[in-house]
Amino acid sequence: MVQKKGKIYIVGLGPGDREHFSYRAVRVIEEADVVAGYGLYIDLVKDLTVGKEVISKGMKREIERANLAIEEARKGKNVAVISGGDPGVYGMAGIVLELIDDDIEVEVVPGITAATAAAASLGAPLMHDFALISLSDLLTPYEKIMKRILLCSEADMVIVIYNPKSRGRQKHIEEAQSKMLEHKSADTPVGLVRNAKRGEEEIVMTTLGKML
Numbered sequence: 447m448v449q450k451k452g453k454i455y456i457v458g459l460g461p462g463d464r465e466h467f468s469y470r471a472v473r474v475i476e477e478a479d480v481v482a483g484y485g486l487y488i489d490l491v492k493d494l495t496v497g498k499e500v501i502s503k504g505m506k507r508e509i510e511r512a513n514l515a516i517e518e519a520r521k522g523k524n525v526a527v528i529s530g531g532d533p534g535v536y537g538m539a540g541i542v543l544e545l546i547d548d549d550i551e552v553e554v555v556p557g558i559t560a561a562t563a564a565a566a567s568l569g570a571p572l573m574h575d576f577a578l579i580s581l582s583d584l585l586t587p588y589e590k591i592m593k594r595i596l597l598c599s600e601a602d603m604v605i606v607i608y609n610p611k612s613r614g615r616q617k618h619i620e621e622a623q624s625k626m627l628e629h630k631s632a633d634t635p636v637g638l639v640r641n642a643k644r645g646e647e648e649i650v651m652t653t654l655g656k657m658l
Contacts, residue, residue, distance in 0.1 A: 451550050452479070452519040456539045458532040458557020461643035462490050466563070471555050475526045482515040483528035484508075491528065499523075506584075512542045519550050532559040536580055536608060561606040564639035567649055571637065576604035581611075581618040588618070595622050599629040623658060630654055 455474045460466040475481060475494045482501035483491075499518070503511040515525045529537035539554050546552065565572045577598040583591060598605050605626065610619045626634075632655030640648040 450522045451548075452521065452523040452525060453551040453553065454515060454519045454542060454546070455524070455526045455553050455555055456533045456537075456542055457526050457528045457555040458534075458537065458559075459487055459490060459528055459530055460532075460558035461560065461563045461641075462487075462530065463644050464490075466558055466643055468555065468557065471557060474553075474555055475528065477524065478526035479523040480515065480518045480525040481528060482511050482518075482525060484511075484530075487528045487530055508538060508541050509545070512538065512545050515542065516546060516550065520548075529557070530560075531563075532557045535559045535561070535578065558643070560608065560642055563642035563644075564606075564637070567639055567642055567647060568637040568651075571604055571635075572606070574604065575601075576606060578606045578608060580608040581615060581622060582609040583615070583618070591618075592621055592625055596625040596628065599626045602629070620658060623654065626654055632656075 455478065457471050457474055459471060472494065475491055478498065480499045480501060481488065481491065481495045485502050488495065488500060488502045501511060501514050512527065515527045519525050527538050527542055529539070531537060533539040533554055534556070543552060561572070561578055579591065579594050579598065581591060595605065607622065632653060634654040636652050636654050636657040638650040638652065638657065
């Protein structure tokens with residue numbers, strides 16, 4: 447007898463507050479046999495995981511987490527791989543889809559990404575063409591990131607910057623500011639948003655020249 451394969455749902459939790467989850471996201475997690483995700487995101491849905499198998503791995507262990515989820519789906523279980531924001535925007539969708547090499551069914555459940563959550567708090571800064579650029583150089587060469595910043599600035603696009611700074615990335619944001627100033631005025635409005643639509647949201651309105 448051929449064992450029935452399960453299904454993988456790659457679920458976006460949005461900013462994190464339950465009121466910004468989609469109905470589909472909640473229902474998929476409730477109906478899943480297994481929930482896999484980074485510890486912070488598991489905590490956000492702890493009440494929905496009671497009685498379920500939970501796969502929780504730390505930061506930078508996304509591939510290991512995805513492989514474990516795929517193994518469970520091969521056993522016939524329905525697995526919810528949860529991701530902050532939208533799973534297709536710097537999330538788990540690309541990783542899981544790249545690793546699956548058979549006919550396991552996959553559904554991507556979208557979520558509100560940080561760009562649109564922050565934009566909603568700021569007003570309507572994304573009403574025209576815009577670019578999302580991460581300053582994390584773990585997977586993208588630093589030089590390529592800075593070239594993208596420069597070219598998007600030259601094209602006069604609104605730029606949404608993800609991962610602006612970390613303990614190991616102190617200078618990237620300074621270089622990004624320098625590249626933008628080559629084509630944008632120092633008076634260009636800048637909105638800095640922390641914890642967008644989640645908990646203690648913080649907003650600072652400033653300018654490109656003063657943003658640091």
